[in-house]
Amino acid sequence: MEKLPFERPIIQKLNAGLPSKFGISTHLEPITQIEGIPVTELIERYGSPTFAISETTIRKTYKDAYRAFSSRYPKVQFAWSYKTNYLNAVCQIFHSEGSWAEVVSGFEYDKAIANGVPGEKIIFNGPYKTTSDLTKSIENGSLIHIDHFDELYEIIDLASTTKIRPKVAIRVNMDTGIYPLWDRFGFNYENGEAWDALNRIMLCKEMDLVGIHSHIGTYMMTTSAYTVAATKLADLMIGLERKHKHTIKYIDIGGGFASKNTLRGAFYPGTDTTPSFDDFAEAITSAIMKSEIKPENLPLLILETGRALIDDAGYLMGTVVANKRLADGRRATIIDAGVNLLFTAFWYEHDIRPAQHTSEQTEDTTIYGPLCMNIDVVRSSIMFPLLKKGDHYVVKRIGAYNNTQWMQFITLRPNVMLIDTQGKAHVIKKAETLETINHLEVVPEHLK
Numbered sequence: 001m002e003k004l005p006f007e008r009p010i011i012q013k014l015n016a017g018l019p020s021k022f023g024i025s026t027h028l029e030p031i032t033q034i035e036g037i038p039v040t041e042l043i044e045r046y047g048s049p050t051f052a053i054s055e056t057t058i059r060k061t062y063k064d065a066y067r068a069f070s071s072r073y074p075k076v077q078f079a080w081s082y083k084t085n086y087l088n089a090v091c092q093i094f095h096s097e098g099s100w101a102e103v104v105s106g107f108e109y110d111k112a113i114a115n116g117v118p119g120e121k122i123i124f125n126g127p128y129k130t131t132s133d134l135t136k137s138i139e140n141g142s143l144i145h146i147d148h149f150d151e152l153y154e155i156i157d158l159a160s161t162t163k164i165r166p167k168v169a170i171r172v173n174m175d176t177g178i179y180p181l182w183d184r185f186g187f188n189y190e191n192g193e194a195w196d197a198l199n200r201i202m203l204c205k206e207m208d209l210v211g212i213h214s215h216i217g218t219y220m221m222t223t224s225a226y227t228v229a230a231t232k233l234a235d236l237m238i239g240l241e242r243k244h245k246h247t248i249k250y251i252d253i254g255g256g257f258a259s260k261n262t263l264r265g266a267f268y269p270g271t272d273t274t275p276s277f278d279d280f281a282e283a284i285t286s287a288i289m290k291s292e293i294k295p296e297n298l299p300l301l302i303l304e305t306g307r308a309l310i311d312d313a314g315y316l317m318g319t320v321v322a323n324k325r326l327a328d329g330r331r332a333t334i335i336d337a338g339v340n341l342l343f344t345a346f347w348y349e350h351d352i353r354p355a356q357h358t359s360e361q362t363e364d365t366t367i368y369g370p371l372c373m374n375i376d377v378v379r380s381s382i383m384f385p386l387l388k389k390g391d392h393y394v395v396k397r398i399g400a401y402n403n404t405q406w407m408q409f410i411t412l413r414p415n416v417m418l419i420d421t422q423g424k425a426h427v428i429k430k431a432e433t434l435e436t437i438n439h440l441e442v443v444p445e446h447l448k
Ligand SMILES: *Cc1c(COP(=O)(O)O)cnc(C)c1O
Pocket: 081, 083, 084, 102, 104, 125, 126, 215, 217, 218, 219, 254, 255, 256, 257, 304, 305, 306, 307, 308
């Protein structure tokens, strides 16, 4: 019989609370203030609903993540994933901490340039880059991560028309033990396509191959997938050294670390199950350091972490609109923000709290948003106290993807404010008005 490999035991703190003879406590601690400002005051000043982002939390989370990697590995660089939250104030906080920019469209590329990010510190990812986007990024010396052969050929053409050597990497997809496979972006590792692409780049001699990239998925709950990814990327790097005597400058391991949010249907809360930055860092850096890469060639390690760096910093607060009983007797609470503003409610069981003290009595409740649309459900089932019409609520941990994936549907998008490290609030995106929307519309003469 084969001996099972030894696995180091771990002790992990559970935050769920011990069940007593009355079961697990369902009491929801209210959130009455954010960074020292009472929720009622924020709503009075900025409207209901409204988003708040904590600068203190962003900076602290960034420093935690940076420390986890830089204490284990000598060369680390973060690149802020614009699509996770591209409000300029948020991007500027990450840039001021030292982050480069990671963008996936011409629009995001232009945003990064307008935010003052130097061209050579912009990583341009994604499956669709227009000819003018590519030309611009070649001229600016940005790092272009090639997604497919058609793009590779276009860049070869552009290298000759611009007479500039583009700086490129390829995106690699692979089997990391997580299914379904994310194989639609980049070149596949297992079937040899990635190695083929690297050889073509080396042989055409018109480009500078500077890195290798993978982004294996999002909300990854396991660190072992990153061990596999880092090992496979290191393997490609070693192949390049062996065959072409070419040393690439960086390995970019992408983003995808889970935040502490709880996925819909998960048994344990995300606060208990999500690996820490230290866990991810340990998996990634040890895989690279254990590889055959020579110490003098150790590549820069780039991380494009989005979600795990910003989710905790965001809050959405607002007002209860009504309570009613559904046909089967369940309680329904209607609030003034729905899936139009909280896109991630489709995936997460969001941590929604009263903003004032409530009774200890909770009841299984469905929380609906304000939209006239059946799928507008913020929480389908939550043990929740009775909040009366006009009471306030706060949804925690909503900084990732909501300020980019929100939609203007039925209602207008509200103010987003930043609470700075001194506890002062600033509007960083103004609420939409009817004019904002109408401004872009044109009614033909004959319909006026
Ligand atoms: C979306 C994206 C990221 C960020 O992913 P998170 O899951 O938010 O960490 C990083 N890199 C690429 C290429 C992406 O598309």
